Amino acid sequence: NDSPLILIASERFLERFGEVITEIASGRWLRALADKELKEVKNAAADRVYEVKHGRGLDLTECNPKRITVCDCPLVDIAGADIELADSSAIVVECLSSWTDGSTSSDVAQKGARAFMRRLVLLAASGRYASIHVILCLDIDVSGVLSSEIFTLQNALIQQSGCFCEDVSFEYVAPRTLPSSIAFRASTTPSSHQSHWISNMLHDENVIE
Numbered sequence: 001n002d003s004p005l006i007l008i009a010s011e012r013f014l015e016r017f018g019e020v021i022t023e024i025a026s027g028r029w030l031r032a033l034a035d036k037e038l039k040e041v042k043n044a045a046a047d048r049v050y051e052v053k054h055g056r057g058l059d060l061t062e063c064n065p066k067r068i069t070v071c072d073c074p075l076v077d078i079a080g081a082d083i084e085l086a087d088s089s090a091i092v093v094e095c096l097s098s099w100t101d102g103s104t105s106s107d108v109a110q111k112g113a114r115a116f117m118r119r120l121v122l123l124a125a126s127g128r129y130a131s132i133h134v135i136l137c138l139d140i141d142v143s144g145v146l147s148s149e150i151f152t153l154q155n156a157l158i159q160q161s162g163c164f165c166e167d168v169s170f171e172y173v174a175p176r177t178l179p180s181s182i183a184f185r186a187s188t189t190p191s192s193h194q195s196h197w198i199s200n201m202l203h204d205e206n207v208i209e
Helices: 011-016 018-026 028-032 035-053 074-079 106-125 144-156 175-187 196-202
Strands: 005-009 068-072 089-095 131-137 167-173
Touching: 005 011, 005 175, 011 018, 011 068, 011 074, 018 028, 018 068, 018 175, 028 175, 035 175, 068 175, 089 106, 089 175, 106 131, 106 144, 131 175, 167 175
Parallel strands: 005 068, 089 131, 131 167
Antiparallel strands: none
């Protein structure tokens, strides 16, 4: 099965991370993976082929990682995520530099961090996603203020009783490994719970970039 893996992203994400999307779509993200991670990607690709064919199990040497096609979808913008995956989970990507906006002011950094925190809290409380994976790109030096805000952010996302979102995880990456982190997460996500609206979107050529 040579069909690509479809990555449903927000328009906001496409506008902010053009170079990252190029790395993902070209397949260059695979070069940054460790051997263990590459094996996981191949394993996931083999599982997807098995799901489609319902045939014999595949040896990993027979199955190459899926090509990834990135599609933009305004509904993901409305939901507040950056990327929506097929297992009712979401990826949110944030560069620390967006909190400071080029300023060295502690007040500016705190204001930017708190705005991002509100976004995540609302996303977790929306009931749309069972899990949210936050990727923080450390594209600037992490000051004491930023470290404190990251700690506060993680504490704010501890699961509350009755919240549909069961898990909010955090990953910290360098700019050069951001494409591989996103693509690895998407490539190893189970596809068996794909939602109906995503299936419908895949047939709309207007959303494919």
